[in-house]
Amino acid sequence: NAGVMQNPRHLVRRRGQEARLRCSPMKGHSHVYWYRQLPEEGLKFMVYLQKENIIDESGMPKERFSAEFPKEGPSILRIQQVVRGDSAAYFCASSPPRGGTNTGELFFGEGSRLTVL
């Protein structure tokens, strides 16, 4: 499967615990984006990363949320001390670098559904 891979697909956490969501981009893609979808809403941009760099984190909540995309391994979205309002579907998307084969679309994974009890 050469698509964007996310895991876990489902995650249940109690309030105050930590959630870690992982995303492996499509082969050849160096740009990773995280989006969040709350119930009955559209997807909301959270953060844009390239390898070892956070390019734009303007959509990230100021506290408890962090993201990384290390030189080796998947991108990780980390939520510390989760609260019920963090319950949502978290989608990762990837794209190739701008130009060349870039058609302007993002390729999405199947999402990680976080439930906070």
Next chain:
Amino acid sequence: DQQVKQNSPSLSVQEGRISILNCDYTNSMFDYFLWYKKYPAEGPTFLISISSIKDKNEDGRFTVFLNKSAKHLSLHIVPSQPGDSAVYFCAASPFGATDSWGKLQFGAGTQVVVTP
């Protein structure tokens, strides 16, 4: 601040007929528009896109129309098929204006139900 709006949360259409989904945007910096289709418990799948230098783009049964002066775009699906039943999201990007072009602004989605 909702910069992309899909004012119809749902649409029911008979198989074989045309589905028309509408989308409005407010930000003049947007110059690239995309439609994504989403089934329950799956990620969004790219459907079709249009650049602001065009007013129409067609791909098989799907056509997107862009009216820049009205800041309005629409997706036409003809003929509609039962497999088209899904949530459709309109998204916009300032593709030419910024390095954060992948920072898409999504509408809230329109649930399409195609009945036999």
